[in-house]
Amino acid sequence: MTHIALLSQTSKLEYLGPLLQAALPAAHCSVWPDPACLDAEVAVCWNTPPGLYEQMPRLRLVHSIAAGVDNILPGSSGTGLPVCRVVDEGLTRGMVEYVMWAVLHFHRGFDLALRQQRSHRWSRPPLRPAGECRVGIMGLGALGRSVAARLLAEGYRVGGWARGAHAIDGVATHAGPTGLQDFLASTDILVNLLPLTDDTRGILGQALFSRLPQGACVVGCGRGEHLVAEDLIAALQSGHLRGAVLDVFPQEPLDAASPLWDMPQIVVTPHMATMASPAAVVRQVAENIRRLQGGQPLLNLVDAARGY
Known part of the structure; x- marks a missing residue:
């Protein structure tokens, strides 16, 4: 037994x-x-x-x-x-669906429309083709590759970054510390799917955010401990970052007093991306x-x- x-x-x-x-x-x-x-x-x-x-x-x-x-x-x-x-396979499919929704949220300007609704303002966000939207995926394991394949099929320009070198058809891949700068500089929507290790803990912080283009967006669905919340808040308040969709947090459930709940640029979801x-x-x-x-x-x- x-x-x-x-x-x-x-x-x-x-x-x-x-x-x-x-x-x-x-x-x-x-x-x-x-x-x-x-x-x-x-x-x-x-x-x-x-x-x-x-x-x-x-x-x-x-x-x-x-x-x-x-x-x-x-x-x-x-x-x-x-x-x-x-x-x-179901777990992978769930993550692909979540990331596609989050990417569309920013690419199609739904975040802007929701903010305008709160102030009763009618202004149509600009419509741009997927090929003009650069999505960067951090973490190129099974989940990252599946997300990349779906984004490519929808016409997005897809980049990827991981600790070690990867070759993925249609994806501009970068590796290691030396490749991170070029990867971030060419990313409009950053999707974090990294595993949590000593090297990646706190990676979503000021040093990384500052290397993203003005107006970039962040999708956090890797591990909560990747995020330095105060650095994200500062980057959003300064206007350097446009918005974030967050599914995982350093402490869960997210504390009711956390300022992340009430920032209009942030969508908080309760660790629901996939399972x-x-x-x-x-x-x-x-x-x-x-x-x-x-x-x-x-x-x-x-x-x-x-x-x-």
Whole structure:
């Protein structure tokens, strides 16, 4: 019998227990903070309580319930445990839809129309073709590539930036610190899809914003810790940036007192861009448990040292 621990300090993962046991009849699930979790062989996680893995001597696998792993990695790299994430076609489709909406929000001037509505002012925003709108994507993994493909199909000029070099047909790609300046200078709408690592924490800050063209817009749907909120507010108030669509925040839920709520240039959404379906999570976790038991290579294995 495989003992699975459902671990989170912020989310209720109880719903996964019956689904996992249906997929793996011989499995047994415990839900944190049940002390029985400490005896588990597999941890299925989102925002794991700090220091918990070290208290689990039988642990053999750490598995995220999503594509992101930054909030389940701390404490795992030192143990040498394999860490896996979920890759789901529905999750990718959801992110593509969200980014397309956010890009259209700025490209078609819906942000300007909404602000004019509040002041009862009638003024038609200029209509420009997609080919005159430059969209830059930070992060060129599976999500970034899928977003780029959809934007290209709609006629946008698409650029991309990542830590390492990538070649994507139709996309002007840039890499590393030396490529960042040219990438930012040629971006009207910046879409952040980077993983969260020590190098990317706080990347959406004053130094980056100042290198974007006057009137550029930001779409934040990577990780909340990428954003330095006060720097974004300052860039919007100065008029250097035109607007932002934000789906993720350093602390969630976003504090009711945060000034981000009330800035007319910002759209706040409640971390809704996309998520893996429960069926996809269970299917991939169950398959990796079978592979673990059979000594086979694991699916969607994460490089813990790189953080993704």
